Amino acid sequence: MTTEALYTDTALRAWKLVITQLDQMFSSMNDEELRREVAPGRNRVFYLMGHLTAVHDRLLPMLSLGERLHPELDDDFLTNADRVTADRVAPEAVRLAWSEVNARLTAAMAALPPEEWLKKHGAVSDEDFAKDPLRNRLAVLQTRTTHAGFHAGQIRLAVTKG
Amino acid sequence: MTTEALYTDTALRAWKLVITQLDQMFSSMNDEELRREVAPGRNRVFYLMGHLTAVHDRLLPMLSLGERLHPELDDDFLTNADRVTADRVAPEAVRLAWSEVNARLTAAMAALPPEEWLKKHGAVSDEDFAKDPLRNRLAVLQTRTTHAGFHAGQIRLAVTKG
Numbered sequence: 609m610t611t612e613a614l615y616t617d618t619a620l621r622a623w624k625l626v627i628t629q630l631d632q633m634f635s636s637m638n639d640e641e642l643r644r645e646v647a648p649g650r651n652r653v654f655y656l657m658g659h660l661t662a663v664h665d666r667l668l669p670m671l672s673l674g675e676r677l678h679p680e681l682d683d684d685f686l687t688n689a690d691r692v693t694a695d696r697v698a699p700e701a702v703r704l705a706w707s708e709v710n711a712r713l714t715a716a717m718a719a720l721p722p723e724e725w726l727k728k729h730g731a732v733s734d735e736d737f738a739k740d741p742l743r744n745r746l747a748v749l750q751t752r753t754t755h756a757g758f759h760a761g762q763i764r765l766a767v768t769k770g
Numbered sequence: 771m772t773t774e775a776l777y778t779d780t781a782l783r784a785w786k787l788v789i790t791q792l793d794q795m796f797s798s799m800n801d802e803e804l805r806r807e808v809a810p811g812r813n814r815v816f817y818l819m820g821h822l823t824a825v826h827d828r829l830l831p832m833l834s835l836g837e838r839l840h841p842e843l844d845d846d847f848l849t850n851a852d853r854v855t856a857d858r859v860a861p862e863a864v865r866l867a868w869s870e871v872n873a874r875l876t877a878a879m880a881a882l883p884p885e886e887w888l889k890k891h892g893a894v895s896d897e898d899f900a901k902d903p904l905r906n907r908l909a910v911l912q913t914r915t916t917h918a919g920f921h922a923g924q925i926r927l928a929v930t931k932g
Contacts, residue, residue, distance in 0.1 A: 614906070614908075726776050746781075747784065753912070754784055757923070760920055
């Protein structure tokens, strides 16, 4: 393994850890439990599962890793807050999309050579990237890892205490 | 900036982002609000503030960045769950410790040369590190960033809705 790969593989391992943690929580809950709010009046686990799926799906084009798989989730889980629209996507479909998006994304990220991680991501202009080279793809991976951890902490509150 | 520094500075920026987010939430709450539970029957914000301070304080020796500043927090905020012991540390003291520990830690991490981040951390043996070079200091930074995000997501639930 090259030295550069050590940096990016370490970041990728942190990503995989939080995805595995979320996988385990979603698998432990049936569809009824997915409807629980993480705290009174706050988002349902179901919404957060769709939200994380949509955010991760958008990483595919943002990191130049391919086309989105599930743009149809944006309306219910990204543009609108929870319960603004009726539930139009079944829990089973969201579960499948969650697994499909993360499998595709994680495999594509694992195949990305280290130096590619330092290139600019799709949401920054050439001009802004020239001023701030830390607005790279690796930064996107890291902030999305924290974002996934942020919601994992909330979802944890809705998992039945052991 | 060297290429190697781009990898580690990107990781450090993700850490600083979550610390700033936590700073802002703690500052927005008075001592009474710190006593709120993040969800019914779950940890109080006060406990999570002490918990994150203790976990971050332990990173100083674990990353070979110096001695701990506040080992006295472990008993109330790490070894024991919330409300197992009476509150023995005042909110103001925990706020100060939180700021002090993160300022010291972040400054020391920012001064660490990139190649140092790939060395083994203090909680892994030479033998285990030889088998798995991803058990390095950078991995500790990344998992602690996710951990801080995990609790930030919970604390967010106790912040008054805007």
